[in-house]
Amino acid sequence: MMKIFRKMFSRQWALTTLLVVAGVGVCARLGLWQLDRLEQRRAFNAQVETMRAASLLDLNLETPADIASMEWRAATVSGEYDFENQIALRNQYHNGIYGFHLIAPLRFSGGAVLVDRGWIPAESDSTSADWRVYDEDGEITVTGQIRLGQGKPAFGGVADAPPMDGTRLEIWNNLDLEKISAQIPYPVLEIFIQPNAQTTDDAPPIPYQPVIELTEGSHFGYALQWFTFATILLAGYPFYLRKQDD
Structure with a gap:
């Protein structure tokens, strides 16, 4: 040896x-x-199994301090959208068609929370004025899942840099909740709601729920x-x- x-x-x-x-x-x-x-x-x-087994969280009744630890829990909230502070998330697809996801604050009695309203086609929908055709007036009830944002871009992605002059960035590459919340003139929760998707949803904005394989x-x-x-x-x-x- x-x-x-x-x-x-x-x-x-x-x-x-x-x-x-x-x-x-x-x-x-x-x-x-x-x-x-x-x-x-x-x-x-x-985490997914535990949160899916938890009861439905009504944000109108309570907003737990540890809500950021509750990703994938079912939640519901009723309030009115603030479309003046709505933004769009680029590079989103539905049935192979390029478009955006509209992200808007929903204001309710206990505060405000961002909601991923869903997909819209990219045709001429590149400014906030174009998105107003998708406005939903009055009180809206949203039921979906609690989700966390994307603090940093995925591999090969491009980070968002809000304008230095203090103007709003309307189209984002990443769902960076901290940066997006910083340009909203009132506090919002550190999570967003991803509404439940229905097979009958065919009119934009079309909600999206990711398919999760628990393997x-x-x-x-x-x-x-x-x-x-x-x-x-x-x-x-x-x-x-x-x-x-x-």
């Missing part, structure tokens, strides 16, 4: 040994990363693969060197 060990670090094999050690480290790290992803997935599944995915299998690769390198390299002496 000492002979093999000395051979590993000989001038002839030192670089190969270094590459093998690096390969083992990379494979092991990727395996641990997949296990971490698995734990994140399990935590997400538990653990393939993370555990991928972790086993990476650990197997690390083991093969770790055990196979000395065996290969031994064969070279035969």
Whole structure:
């Protein structure tokens, strides 16, 4: 065994040994990363299941201080939309058609909350004046799920930069609730409501609800693969060197 060990670090094999050690480290790290992803997935599944089992939250009756921890809980609220502070979220699709999602504050007796009203087509709907054709007057009752915003853009996405002159940014790349709320002249909750979607919803704005698969995915299998690769390198390299002496 000492002979093999000395051979590993000989001038002839030192670089190969270094590459093998690096390969083992990379494979092991990727395996641990997949296990971490698995734990994140399990935590997400538990959050969704717990919140879906919770009772319907009526925001007109209570707005819990820890509402940001209640993502995916069903909620309802009645109030009136403030269309003067409505914004649009770009790069949204419905049945393959490009458009926007309209995000508007709903003011109610206990405060205000942003609502993702749904998808509208992009045809000539690029300014807030164009969006007014989708206004809903009077008191509106919205029932849906509590959702959190997107604090930073997805990989490859573009961050939003509100104008330095203090004017409103009307079309956003990301649903950054903190930045959006900062340009609304009154406090809003740190969540938004994503209304329930109905199969009969065919007139814009069309509500959208994501389809969630409560599975653990393939993370555990991928972790086993990476650990197997690390083991093969770790055990196979000395065996290969031994064969070279035969």
